[in-house]
Amino acid sequence: MNIIADTHTHTIASTHAYSTLQEMVHAAYLKKLYAIAVTDHGITMPGAPGRWYFHNLRIIPHLLEGVLVLRGQETNIIDFDGNIDIEADCVGTMDWVVASIHAEAIPKERPTVEEVTNAWMNIAKNPHINVIGHSGTNKYRYDYESVIPEFGRQGKLVELNESSFFGRESSIPNCKRIMEICKKRGVPIIVNTDSHFSSLVGCFDHSLALLDELDFPEELVVNSSTERFQAYLREYSQVFNDPLLQ
Template identity: 55%
Template sequence: MKIIADTHCHTIASSHAYSTLMENVHEAKAQGLYAIAITDHARTMPSPPGTWYFENFNVIPKSIEGVNVLRGIEANVLNSEGNLDLPDLKGKFKFDWIIASIHDIAFKGNKSFDECTKTWLKIAENPLVHVIGHSGLPDYLYDYEKVIPVFGEKGKLVEINNSSFKIRKGSHENCKKIAIICKKYKVPIVVNSDAHFCMQIGRFEKAIDMLEEIEFPEELIVNSSNERFNAYLKKHTCFFQDM
């Protein structure tokens, strides 16, 4: 199983990550990746990059040293209504890639199973969101059987996040259950590192081990071939549009 793009990477702009965009690109190149997405945290996290940071994204080329660079953001799910903290860029820039994630520090909603189910169903309806970020968190269990098919219907990619296997305690079994249900309902996934340091870029070993263990079909992994990844970008994102 080969992953050709790492679409969840942080830079020093996230203020708890330690590499620059160029260091990330160089590592992506060294790892032979076709693309990366820069997805720094949105404003509800501590010491976040400001709106100013995102609205100037047009200065970043879409391709750097042969690596495609998606200019994205990791938005916070704020509450059970599924509100996100996306910046208002007033038309100055349109994100190529938007991840919606729940982070304890930013989420003010109810954590009950029913409310988390409702929250993710609301996010599924948001046309701006591409990726459902690290949703295997044990404190935010939701009805995978009910919600995951809806993610598929709405064109959302379910993320299998390599960092969840290392730093988010208790996520492993949930990530596996999520992947099994994605396989059952043929819902596409995306495999990411969630790198906070450049040496994590392109490292997906734990996620791949789990996916191989459950014989997850490669054709459902959007970032397992250039062709599949491009087809998703063309259909669901503005990456190939001129801005």
């Protein structure tokens, strides 16, 4: 399987990442990727860029070195009602939004499965969100069987996150279960690196090995072909409104 886009990445604007936006795009070019999304952390995360960073994303060209650049954010889910930290006047600058739960941005130490399930059910209804980010974390388990089909119905892509194989190892069994349910219920997924350094862009080896183990259908992997990915963008993103991409 060939992955043609990496749609969850971070730049030095997230102060625990170490490459510039141009370095990340250049890495995507070297990996022959069709697209990259730059999704720095929303403002609730410690060390995140300020609101003007996201408001000013409009100055980033959608095409650099022949790579489609999606202007985005990894927004934080900030409570168990599914509220997020994108500011209203920044929504219009976003081509791509990943929604994730991070302990640093959500107040409760030990949420129940029911609370996390409620958060994700409400996230599924949010029209501004594209990707359900690394949702296999043990601490934030939810009712996979109930929520994952709703993600599919609402056009949300369930992420298989390459970085989970290194930084969230305890979540790997949950990630496998989530992928099994996506396969069973026909819910589209997306494979991303969540890279915080340019050399990691486009490196999907562990994720692809898991999909191969599960005999996961390629047609459910939205970023496994340019045509599938473009079709999703036309339905769920504003990026092709840019006259330069017509």
